[in-house]
Amino acid sequence: MKKVVKFGGSSLADAGQFKKVGDIIRADENRVFVVPSAPGKRNSKDTKVTDMLIGTYEAAKAGKDVKENLKAIKARYDEIITGLELKDFSLDEDFKEIAAQIKEDLSLDYLASRGEYLNGKIMAKYLGYDFIDAKDVIFFNEEGMLNSYKTEKTMAKALEEHPRAVIPGFYGCGKDGKVKTFSRGGSDVTGSIVAGAAKVDVYENWTDVSGFLICDPRIVKNPVGMQTITYRELRELSYMGAGVLHEDAIFPVRSAGIPINIKNTNRPEDDGTWIVESTAQRNEYVITGIAGKKGFCTVLITKSLMNSEVGFCRKALQAFEDNGISIEHMPSGIDTMTVVVHEDEFINKEQAVVSAIHRNCSPDSIEIESDLALIAVVGRGMKSTRGTAGRIFSALSHAHVNVRMIDQGSSELNIIIGVQNEDFEAAVKAIYDIFVLTKL
Template identity: 40%
Template structure:
């Protein structure tokens, strides 16, 4: 049985980390498909290669400075030197870096995407070179060669259906190790376009689904996905197994170990994801599995919070009786290109919750003015101080009191709750609090459900 294995930027930051990755690949003959990120940080104050490439793109258009270019070459050269690659073997990587500014682009967005994507592309080329030097029959696979086709959106692309047909037809030797760059694909117009940040996770899922591989090992710098953020909770319990939809719900509000968009191809291909640690590869990690047949051991699988939300609050008597109210709101949102997250309501009140990363102050002011003019609410407030707590677990389907327990805990601790929303799937409860209370809310809910549990 083949496995897809993906390695994040920290796992590939330098030669020593590269050696760990090579050892992991060599330790299991089933690991035949490798997806790599660009080299990440080697230490806390270091710069990721992707950020250096963004700097390179800017410098090459401005003052012609070679600061970033030199540092990028140094980063890849250091890994090459660690494995004692011949200069002639490394030459294509050096030539590619030097030639990046010489290309022609249809617009600035595609220029930036081209530069960014080369962090992964060059690293996949280098990984194939290293594996070949060590005696493994490795081959670099360019997304254009594999037919990994994405939408025409330079820096936030999505995979197109024909990709899976193309990957299914990819010719390769059963003994080969295929090395794919993560993070980018090719548009129908043959331009490079990148996924959102964390997009190498997405590539891993796409490749697993397209090649019909049922196990996707995602190597990171943590040994498990934990039930709560370790920056908030000291030594939180690890999660041994969770479902796709639990991961999606938790990723939405702050879980950052695995890219939430990467779940979609895995769901479609029924691919089991195993999140593991490059620095502790023997640890079992966390399995992310389909819902069918899953038997939850506990009512709650995880609790997390996110502060990137704002809300628009409306109050007007008999608001619920106005026909077409929601349509009017949606037309306003459409006009400004704004999506909303949730819309909890009462008979006289309505709150619309947004991801505030899509706003600037001018847009907020214009939006509020238009809502006032169209709907004439008695009260209209924009609320920036908004955080969402997500309490998630397949076990909530069986133990409905879990949601009320979480809310009761916050009430007992004196934390005000300004919104409660039970997810349609019934495996999550969303709780709105102020940002100042968010971390404490997570702590209190965690201790109520997980304090005496060693594993979730």
């Protein structure tokens, strides 16, 4: 059995956390490939190294001297190196190279990636593993998307040559040959890419929580955890804001059937959450998770006999596409269609969109409503359980929450509910209570 292990920033924030990680890796000889993030916060008042690097970029872009910025960042790494007692090892040359790069070719992607790069070098030294620069094995195409074919082929060859290796997360090589990063949280994606290329048995993703919780602990105190979740459920929950795992981390392992195990660095004995393609195991609860976001608005388009007009929906949606606005959901009726969009994307373009819809479709009316929050109730058990939707709406009614929108996919895996922004937390609590606390 072979495993890829990815460790988040909180797991590598200081030397003490590094030692925990080292103990975890050495406790299982099957943990052969390691993907580290940049050092996270050591305490609530601290700053993540990646944020320090981004701040350095912004200062350099503004023409400011960044010597003190780099000095503060280097101090974070030197503290780790000293704490790990890594003699005859330093990052002095690396920081000279970073300083030179800032003067020669200032790049946000390059600077932001150095957090993982430098942490990877320390981790490789500490473990006695080989170091593989992600820039040499992960590639993006001209559109900035992952070049899966080239990446998998190159990565697989490199991993064959290095039986135990550290590969920094978060970045790769752009089409122009320069460093390019994933979106924030992209180290999860790197770990998944490594797992898929190496065809390992398990991808362990270590963080500061013992797996997925049914809902946000900032809303519900001490929510229960999930033992097993499918890729499809994870995709729905991640998209709607559940932040334990980057949503794009699913795809490289899903095609290979590799399970993901979310584990807690500070409680390694906990089972965590298993993310699998499919399972016969039944959850203790009907639902698997609740997640949501605030800040949406709806565009209600009304036209008599809309259903008999060929191409009406396409022409309406063209107005959003032409203005660069992505669409979240689109519940519809016989003579109505509702388009749900992010309010911050839409607000400055709303009249342009309305005018375009009138030109394209000649609707009877268009109504816009804002301050909408969307909540996704997700669970593979919902399909085989009668009355799930009724329980949700009963719980919301008892909590005096008005439902403004309902959208259920044909898979019956999730139900999307729209409520006022101000009712978001109350709605999540009400749904959690009826499915978890009372187990109805």
